[in-house]
Amino acid sequence: MENAEVAKSFAELADLMELTGGNPYKVRAYRQAAQVIDTLPGPVSELWRRGELTTIPSIGERIAERIGHLLEAGTLADRDELASRVPPAVLELLAVEGVGPKTVAAAWKALGVTDLDALEQACRTGRLSDLPRMGERRAQAILEAIQRYRARRSDRVPLHRAMFYAESICAKLRKVPGVRTVEAAGSVRRRKETVGDLDVLAAATDPAPPMRAFCELEEVAAVVAKGPTKATVRLRVGLQVDLRVLPPESFGAALHYFTGSKQHNIAIRTRAVHRGIKLSEYGVFDREGRRLSGEREEDVFASVGLPWIPPELREGAGEIEAAESGRLPHLVEERDVLGDLHVHSKASSDARATLEELVEEAARLGRSYVAITDHSRSRPLGLDEKGLAQQRDAIAALNRRAAGPRLLAGIEVDILTDGSLDLPAEALAGLDWVVASIHADFTRPRERMTDRIVRALRSGVVDVLGHPSGRLIGHRDAYELDLEAVLDVARETGVALEVNAMPERLDLTDRACRLAKEAGVRVAISTDAHVAAHLGNVRNGVWVARRGWLEPKDVINTRPLEELWALRQRH
């Protein structure tokens, strides 16, 4: 059992307890534990094996013990007990914006509403508005939220989860005797932000052993289909996975074919037709059907006169033209990222890491600098000028003492509703690093949101615009924004835009990264870490940046600190 399942179990337990009137503080404890487990870059089972679970903030003795039980027995007793008393589709209602536990409980108990359709009906027929403290406008608002929820909902899995299963399944298949190569293809290889199903390819002369091993994987819930060289399974988490086993001489052709995208493949095959050759998942063939090549993916590209194109670019969005004219970007890699420019400590908000823990983890990851950017005063526990000064002193003291990564004294300052910043410019100007972000009032009209951000960028004290769209994948849509206008001002003022690497944010998106690059705006790939282990999340941001065609020169935190200082325009 892996992080996503463990997190889901505790999140469900929290929801169930909330709906049935459980202790709200316990509810919060379970929910926080679920959140931190879900965003850990490494497997929670490993920490459990080493007895280190309680070193994770928000996980104490009791929850650690229950995680252990969950990993061994696969079940949480009280979650199962509560789940038997609550209809399963009732929990889903909590995902509708503006609908919380009280509303769900009231609709369920008073009206017998047990799923989304029933809630919609109750809104339309006026039964909901007859409940205490409900009304016509509230029913209307819920109706609209249901439409938005339906539009947003999908069976696709966030990339970080899909990557976990892809890596774990590939590693297991590589150990099967006779298997030469195993790769995940499809949208996970292209690093799309959500993945519908996994395509795994294996090269072997005898397909039987990998096929058998695949269908018997411990994460498999059901085998949907199984032939001699192709099988489909459904994992316990609901993700569908296909395996194809190919002869080694076809592996490269198959890898290309099943990586896609569809548009990319059509364009490549069209080129092949013009050159009088035939491409399929089995190889490159001439007119008479004689095999020319196909063992390596490079063979496919070479056959149509192109260099190898990184999978992240294969969207049929100009990559073939770029390859043809030798203008393919040298995409940024995780090892290029030298520092982290958005990190929280326990000095503010719900973050838990001490400065010492952050330095230690950053050193382990080989980072050379980390900007401590806690929240400003309008956030809960946010820093005021006095708190900020104290933190600067603490950071300076630690920098004098420790030889490891350099800590930068920074802030994540709130952009208020009118576009002013939540701390005076003098206080911000003295800092090493200023991230400015929106955390409230998301629903203003497009012009207001754009003006608000533009004003913040023009303040002269901001280095980076944090999570510029505000979206939370699967939970909250991006706010209305004229990104092009923001990019124009960002270029003019020298402010960078963030690629927030928290798996539920990935914000900027891949598309926005590409627009930023075209507009001449640099980005910062930052983790927004709330616990020390989150510093390892950089890779999520690198995936997005690569899909956005970004090269090391486009990403400011690929620079050593001296160059970073030289680059910034506000000093």
Place this chain on the structure above:
DNA sequence: GCCGTTTTCGGCCCGACTGTTTTCAGTCG
């Protein structure tokens, strides 16, 4: 259930906003 420069009990973020009310409950960030 977690946590601790209030450390084994007793707190736990809190203000803004909305829609319903005529003083406030629910939700959100």
